[in-house]
Amino acid sequence: MTDTKAPDAGRRSERSRRAIYEAALALVAEEGYTRTTIEGIAARAGVGKQTIYRWWPSKSAVLLEAFLDLAEQAAAGEREIPDTGDLATDLKLVLRATVDEMNSPAYDGPARxxxxxxxxDPVLGARFVEKLLDPQLELYATRLRSAEEAGQVRAGTDLRIALELLVGPLTHRWLLRTLPLTHAYADTVVDYALNGLAPRG
Amino acid sequence: MTDTKAPDAGRRSERSRRAIYEAALALVAEEGYTRTTIEGIAARAGVGKQTIYRWWPSKSAVLLEAFLDLAEQAAAGEREIPDTGDLATDLKLVLRATVDEMNSPAYDGPARxxxxxxxxDPVLGARFVEKLLDPQLELYATRLRSAEEAGQVRAGTDLRIALELLVGPLTHRWLLRTLPLTHAYADTVVDYALNGLAPRG
Incomplete structure (x- = not known):
């Protein structure tokens, strides 16, 4: 009996975990972070409150993990920025994908x-940066390092600041909703960041 | 009697208005936007709730105006980005001042x-952009237009996207609190945006 019960329990756990993630993301998108509660997530996921507390210490822990899980699914194996040898093409590909993500309601709601x-909240902010943002930014740093070695980025460039010239404008437009985020915008940001605003001699 | 009463009433109004702005900014910095109420602002400013409702239709209207007033005082007459003829120097001056502002608790709390x-909130966001952000960004556009005419910015550059390469990285670092905002950082953002990340021939 216990031999057949264990895999069932595992499947049930996995189903519950996924239901909890989905409920958390939906609630935070619909109600906002502040009004989302462990009780609300449990009710929507069809699990007991205790199930959630057994796995996570707090609401922010559930949400952050739900979001990490969403990001992992979205990435679907392609965790790296491609390296075709053409830096501009590779960066445009990834910034266009970022624009698509920012424009997708399933991502926009909870991410926003x-x-x-x-x-x-500085504590949640620090966990967001450490767990979610920094690993993404590190992918840009890796691609830029390879470009520097290939002579496509000026030697000695501070690659951390360099990548902020790429992601900063997109984040500004996304978070503050100033103007539409389009592929053409992503392409122009890449061209301007690589070639600079000043005329080339 | 009424001749002498009118200026007194004006002075009292101006004093009340300033007390309301200060109370609103202090409360939103200490308690956050959600927990700040008209009642709380009135109590802290030492005025009646009706005084506030007579002048403003909503909490967000008070706060936005308080913030506009703060921004105006901070600017203290220097609403333009200087034009010395040297674009890099002028941009570094203004981005360094922006860094100082972002690092100042009196600005950071309410602005954040x-x-x-x-x-x-898309409605408040749109008003924030229209009333506060866009007029600031327009100053960059004006300075870049003058630089384009002087041949220091490539002809035909989309100046709106160009300015986002300057303010985007600073806003990213400020809002997400990723890394310290320093004058050296501001200078490097300007150098990279103007000269580009790719080597110059």
């Missing part, structure tokens, strides 16, 4: 809620 | 609370 909460 | 609320 989590980012806004991180803007206010 | 208002920005975070705008991230979540």
């Amino acid at each position: 809620a989590l980012a806004a909460e991180g803007v206010i | 609370a208002l920005a975070a609320e705008g991230v979540i």
Whole structure:
């Protein structure tokens, strides 16, 4: 009996975990972070409150993990920025994908809620940066390092600041909703960052 | 009698208005936007609730105006980006001042609370952009246009996207609190944006 029960329990756990993630993301997108509660997540996921507390210490822990899980699914194996040898093409590909993600309601809702909460709450903000943002930014640093070695980025460039010239404008437009985020915009940001605003001699 | 009463009433109004602005900014910095109420602002400013409702239709209207007033005082007459003829020097001056502002608690608290609320609430966000952000960004556009005419910015550059390469990285670092905002950082952002990341021939 226990031999057949164990895999069932595992499947049930996995199903519950996924239901909890989905409920958490939906609630934070619909209600905002502040009004999302462990009780609400449990009710929507069809699990007991205790199931959630057994696995996570707090609401922000559930949400951050739900979001990490979403990001992992979205990435679907392609965790690296491609390296075709053509830096501009590779960066445009990844910035266009970022634009698509920012324009997708399934991502925008929870990501926006989590980012806004991180803007206010330094503890959540630090976890958001450490767990979610920094690993993404590191992919840019890796690609830029390879470009530097190939002579496509000026030697001695501070690659951390360099990558902020790429992601900073997109994040500004996304979070503050100033103007539409399009592929053409992503392409122009890459061209300007690589070639500079000043005329080349 | 009424001749002498009118200026007194004007002075009292101006005093009340300033007390309301200060109370609103202090409360939103200390308590956050959500927990700041008209009642709380009135109590802290030492005025009746009706005084506030007579002048402003909503909490967000008070806060946005308080913030506009703060921004105006901070600017203290120097609303333009200087034009010495040297674009890099002028941009470094203004980005360094922006860094100082972002690092100042009196600005950071309310600006961060208002920005975070705008991230979540599209209506407040749109007013924040229209009333506060766009007029500031227009100053960059003006300076870059003059630089384009002087041949220091490539002809035909989309100046709106160009300015986002300057303010985007600073805003990213400020809102997401990734790394320290320093004058050296501001200088490097300007150098990279003007000269580009790719080597110059």
